[in-house]
Amino acid sequence: MTSASTADVVKILPVGDRALLLELDGPAEVHALHVEIERRRRDGRLPAVEEVIPAARTILIDGLADPMRFAREVTDWQVPPAEVDDRGLVEVPTIYDGADLEQVARHWHMTTREVIATHASVEHRVAFCGFAPGFAYITGLPPECTVPRRANPRTAVPAGSVALAGEFTGIYPRPSPGGWQLIGRAEVSLWDPNRDPATLLSPGTRVRFVELGS
Known part of the structure; x- marks a missing residue:
């Protein structure tokens, strides 16, 4: 996935009152966005969440205090292609x-x-x-x-x-x-x-x- 606004690649669905399901085109897009989410978590640029669960074409983000605010913000992200994971x-x-x-x-x-x-x-x-x-x-x-x-x-x-x-x-x-x-x-x-x-x-x-x- 080339660098692009997530508004171009994500459909956002509410799940209950504290979670969102982000739908993407495929595993490559899921991987790139998952890497970006984890990067923002480490940098303190993501609201507190309980779980981030990637799947084949979706990412579930659970435990959001204000899911709708997060939904508005995520559409403005610029998501670069995922780099190689730095884990062993x-x-x-x-x-x-x-x-x-x-x-x-x-x-x-x-x-x-x-x-x-x-x-x-x-x-x-x-x-x-x-x-x-x-x-x-x-x-x-x-x-x-x-x-x-x-x-x-x-x-x-x-x-x-x-x-x-x-x-x-x-x-x-x-x-x-x-x-x-x-x-x-x-x-x-x-x-x-x-x-x-x-x-x-x-x-x-x-x-x-x-x-x-x-």
Whole structure:
């Protein structure tokens, strides 16, 4: 997103009497505005809020004392393209032996070796979190490397499974049903309530998948 007034890219909807939902064109616009919101929070240029929650095409801002005043102000912001997040890079050791790896290779018109090389060569970024505690929707693959969800979801996907759906990569934090295409498995603790922060991956986090031998 080039530098522009948020009035050009945002639809603002009230949520109750203390929150706003900002609708944007897509993940890139969400990321840029989320970075700007967090920058203003750090600089003390944002009203006190309780939560800022990005999603695929929205940002929820909760706990505003005067949502309508904030709605008027945000439309005057100039939002530059988001810079690279200054947090450390999280490396995810991954064994690429997923049950759907060959199917993904056919969809991408690649060999399985090329799929692995493509996925592991990219520096990814967490766009938003949801579905289950610790589950992150991770972007970074080129547009031609989207994949559909499975026609028949699995009733049980093992914890640590690395999977693809649409433009996203995800890592299942615990065993659960799922319809994503499984390409590998990672030995990481995505959610630990005794850790601070409890989640390993949060919006904006940079991620690189590091191939391990099977």
